[in-house]
Amino acid sequence: MHIVIAGNIGSGKTTLTNLLVRHYGWMPRKESVADNPYLSDYYKDMKRWALNLEVFFLKERFRDLLEINHEKQVVVQDRSIYEGVYIFTANNHDMGNMSDNDYDTYMGLFESMMMVARMPDLMIYLRSSVPHLVDNIHKRGRDYEQNMQLNYLKNLNDRYDDFVTNHYPGRTLTIDVDNLDFQHSREDFAYIVKQIDTQLAEIEGREHTLFNKI
């Protein structure tokens, strides 16, 4: 099974991924920010580095998908390939950080990749308000993120809501995280686990039904 944690910058994906790994014994697939050769340059000059960064993320996420396809255990992934493409890259294109030609080339590459990819079984979307994201970004204090424009975060947030609500075709569970402290409150974490358990039971039920029909 492939489970994805989706959400804007600072929504708490990594924290939740770690907690779920501990609770369910799932295998984590995390985004490594430290190994990213473009991120800090990108935040200084988005127009110059957007294409480089997006292609880098795309090849990382595609490699993840290929490896997850062969995995026998349940994998929980911190951010999906779809968010990079339909939220971050689309936003960069709209902001004029990527030319039409570059965007078309990038999308052509993504569409070819999708011919061999499989949708995740469940996407858990951590929905957050912009002030909550800003708070978390300040708290974790990554240098290159500190001068991020509020508008950048807001545009991404609007895109997230639109994408998850209106376009993503797979199974999703949306969790409003503004008033949850799942890192420190057992009750808040248990509230999330309960909702995930319901989803898992439904997925298993669906698989049993399919099996019985064969």
Ligand SMILES: Nc1ncnc2c1ncn2[C@@H]1O[C@H](COP(=O)(O)OP(=O)(O)OP(=O)(O)O)[C@@H](O)[C@H]1O
């Ligand atoms: N496709 C992308 N295009 C541009 N920037 C991206 C993309 N994917 C990730 N990033 C950037 O990479 C950095 C790390 O991502 P992010 O902070 O969302 O992950 P995280 O640290 O796991 O977040 P969370 O706080 O939810 O755990 C962020 O600065 C984010 O803007």
